[in-house]
Amino acid sequence: MTERRLLLLNGPNLNLLGTREPEIYGSTTLAQVEESTRELAAEFGFDLRALQSNAEGALIDAIHAARVDCAGIIINPAAYSHTSVAIADALSAVALPVAEVHLSNVARREAFRHHSYVSAVADVVIAGAGPLGYAFAVRYLADRIVS
Numbered sequence: 001m002t003e004r005r006l007l008l009l010n011g012p013n014l015n016l017l018g019t020r021e022p023e024i025y026g027s028t029t030l031a032q033v034e035e036s037t038r039e040l041a042a043e044f045g046f047d048l049r050a051l052q053s054n055a056e057g058a059l060i061d062a063i064h065a066a067r068v069d070c071a072g073i074i075i076n077p078a079a080y081s082h083t084s085v086a087i088a089d090a091l092s093a094v095a096l097p098v099a100e101v102h103l104s105n106v107a108r109r110e111a112f113r114h115h116s117y118v119s120a121v122a123d124v125v126i127a128g129a130g131p132l133g134y135a136f137a138v139r140y141l142a143d144r145i146v147s
């Protein structure tokens with residue numbers, strides 16, 4: 001039986017949410033994002049494992065660990081979206097449903113943010129909805145994962 005657990009990953013600099021460029025990323029903190037995502041996941045019967053890291057390897061290790069006890073992954077890879085073949089490869093390797101979230105609408109920002117290696121392996125990409133994007137991701141995965 002599929003484990004009723006989702007992995008929520010947030011990449012570099014997202015620990016500063018709430019104070020980091022609030023005109024772009026809003027005033028919601030990472031703790032608030034994790035709490036509301038956990039609450040919504042619970043409504044769908046999912047446990048949530050949340051991790052934020054500024055280190056690429058730590059994110060990759062968490063993706064590998066999800067292979068054995070998670071049913072899906074919500075990831076905001078932050079700047080690693082635009083640089084990390086390694087994170088994209090890890091997501092492909094574990095073969096779980098993946099929802100990629102960006103708080104800002106990356107398509108409307110600098111050109112270097114327009115390409116994401118992760119989008120090529122994600123099942124859904126949600127950008128520009130602010131913290132609501134994480135809620136959309138939970139709803140998508142809950143619908144997608146059959147128990």
Ligand code: DQA
Pocket residue numbers: 012013014076077078079080081101102103104105106113
């Ligand atoms: C981000 C967008 C990225 O381009 C940026 O590097 C981030 C955050 C977002 O949530 O909008 O750190 O992923």
